[in-house]
Amino acid sequence: MNRPHVIVVSEVTLDGKLTLYRGASSKELMSLMTRDVYAYLHSIRAQVDAIMVGCETVRTDDPSLTVRYVQGKNPIRVIPCSTANVPYNASIFSKDAPTIIATTKRAPEERVKRIKELGAEVIFAGEELVDFPYLLSELWNRGIRKLMVEGGASINWEFARLGFIDELRIIHLPVIVGGENVPTLVGGEGFKSLKKLLRFEFQGHKVIDGFLITEWKRV
Numbered sequence: 001m002n003r004p005h006v007i008v009v010s011e012v013t014l015d016g017k018l019t020l021y022r023g024a025s026s027k028e029l030m031s032l033m034t035r036d037v038y039a040y041l042h043s044i045r046a047q048v049d050a051i052m053v054g055c056e057t058v059r060t061d062d063p064s065l066t067v068r069y070v071q072g073k074n075p076i077r078v079i080p081c082s083t084a085n086v087p088y089n090a091s092i093f094s095k096d097a098p099t100i101i102a103t104t105k106r107a108p109e110e111r112v113k114r115i116k117e118l119g120a121e122v123i124f125a126g127e128e129l130v131d132f133p134y135l136l137s138e139l140w141n142r143g144i145r146k147l148m149v150e151g152g153a154s155i156n157w158e159f160a161r162l163g164f165i166d167e168l169r170i171i172h173l174p175v176i177v178g179g180e181n182v183p184t185l186v187g188g189e190g191f192k193s194l195k196k197l198l199r200f201e202f203q204g205h206k207v208i209d210g211f212l213i214t215e216w217k218r219v
Contacts, residue, residue, distance in 0.1 A: 003136035004147035007167040008156060009044055016184045017177040018152060025061045026152070032173055034209040039069040041171065046072025048146040050100075050139060054155040055081035064091040065150075076100060076144065080130040080155065084111040084122070093118045102135045104128055132158050157188025160198055168200055168216040 011030055012018065019026050033041075045051055046067045053063060058079055066074045074097035079086060084107035086092070092099050099120040103112065105127050112122055125135040139147065149159060159165050170185075191197050200216035207213070 001133060001137050002140045003133075003164065004049070004139055004144050005166050006136075006147050006149060006159060006164050007044065007048065007169060008149045008151075008159060008165050009041065009169045009171075010151055010156070010185055011041075011171040011173055012185050013173045013175050013177050015176045015178065017179070018183045018185065020177055020182070021179060022181050022183060023060065026057075027061055029173055029175070029177075032175065033171070033211065035069065036208050037171060037211050037213075040206075040208055040213060042067050042069040043072070044148055044169065045075055046070055048075050048148040049144040050076040050078050050146075051148045051150060052078040052080070052155065053150050054152055055079055055086050056154065057150070057152045058086055058090050058092055062087075062091050063150075064094060064096065066094075066096045075148065078102060078135075078139065078147070080125075080132070080135065081107075082126070082129050083107050084115060086115065088114060088118060093120060095119070100139075102130050104130060132162055132164070136164065151185075153183040153185065153187030156186045160186050161188060163198065165198060166218050167203075168218075170214050170216075172212040172214065174210065174212075 020028055051065050065077045077092050077097055077099040080102045082104045084103040101115050101120050102123045102125045125131045199219040201219050203215040203217050205214045
């Protein structure tokens with residue numbers, strides 16, 4: 001299938017956590033980052049055609065998903081949400097960039113109508129759950145060649161499960177959070193077999209204001 005080149009980017013603690021606790025906003029941990037580290041993150045946004053986060057991230061973090069710390073064009077915002085349960089006052093509905101809500105046929109008609117009224121495009125991609133191969137094919141057909149995925153853990157697992165991660169860039173936060181049920185970089189059921197693991201090749205690293213950033217390419 002034709003699909004965009006996928007770059008998964010995430011800020012992760014030394015013990016692999018995305019938030020302070022389950023249900024917490026990742027913005028709390030991201031507040032540790034300096035302006036130059038944010039500039040690195042936003043420089044990737046400026047290089048891609050579209051950016052994706054899950055609807056749980058939208059509900060918890062209310063991200064704008066725009067380019068602000070460097071100069072560049074805002075990417076198209078893509079939000080997979082099987083029931084279209086996205087807050088109507090979410091920042092992703094700002095006029096700063098186009099927004100696509102990818103949903104399914106079980107999404108309530110009134111929610112789909114309201115989302116369209118807010119100016120977003122709606123793609124029906126599946127019956128019960130969002131069909132990511134179909135969605136990525138549709139994004140390709142719309143001219144999207146590079147897709148940045150900023151999580152969270154469930155979305156990252158879907159891309160890992162399907163083998164759709166081409167690059168991985170990690171901003172290592174120099175802290176330990178702990179907690180058995182705190183979301184990690186990749187959630188889901190896991191591969192449970194050495195033969196199924198996704199393997200990556202180290203591409204390089206940089207240190208910005210004491211924050212280690214590593215870059216990886218799918219083998």
